[in-house]
Amino acid sequence: MADPIKVFLVEDSQVALQILKKLLDSAPEVQVVGIAYDGAEALAKIPGANPDVICTDLQMPGMDGFDFTQKVMSQFPRPILVISNAVQNNDIDNIYRLMQLGALDFFPKPTTGSPTDYETMKGALVTKIRVLAAKRM
Template sequence: MANPIKVVLVEDSAIALQILHRLIDSSPEVDVVGTAQDGADGLKVIAQTMPDVICTDLKMPRMDGLEFTQKVMSEFPRPILVVSNTVHPADVDNIFNLMQAGALDFFPKPTSGSAMDYEKLKNSLITKIKVLASKKV
């Protein structure tokens, strides 16, 4: 079996971080190798773990997802999946800015007790991570 895809999670919400961690860890093909609460810490974690894919929130203290994405692309270019509730198709400006900065895809932030089907959510997230891991940035 190939090595699992290494993922770093950057998310300031402890609940969202826990849910994402659980979703990703439920797949043998993907492994969370580090987490951070904001972009500044995220850059340190990335330097230490050199992940294949980064999942980041958009709205965070100290360094938001947009600035974080720009810094990652200049220092450690790798695929970025933005996990946020502020990137709906209606948020064209956010999406455009993030894509321009180098983010490759978006995923709605899971919420605790969300009515979304857990398996469907997990499969969708794992599929996105696997696709991104195959992209060269």
């Protein structure tokens, strides 16, 4: 089996972070190698974690996802998946700005739901991470 895809999670919501971690921990092809509750903490931890993909929230205290994405791409470029309620299909301005800064894809913030919803969400998230991990920055 190939090495798992190393993912770093940046999320200020404990609930959302727990859901994301649970989704990813249940996928054998993915390994969560670090978590941070804001952009500044993440920037300090990313070099040591050396993730293949970074999943970040957009709306966070201190350093939002825009500033975080810009700093990651200038300091240690790697694929970024923005997971937020502010990157839905109708949030064109946020999506466009994030793409200009270097984010590669977007995913709605997960919520609790039925087991079927959970498996569907997990499949979609892992597929996005797998595709991003194959990108060379």
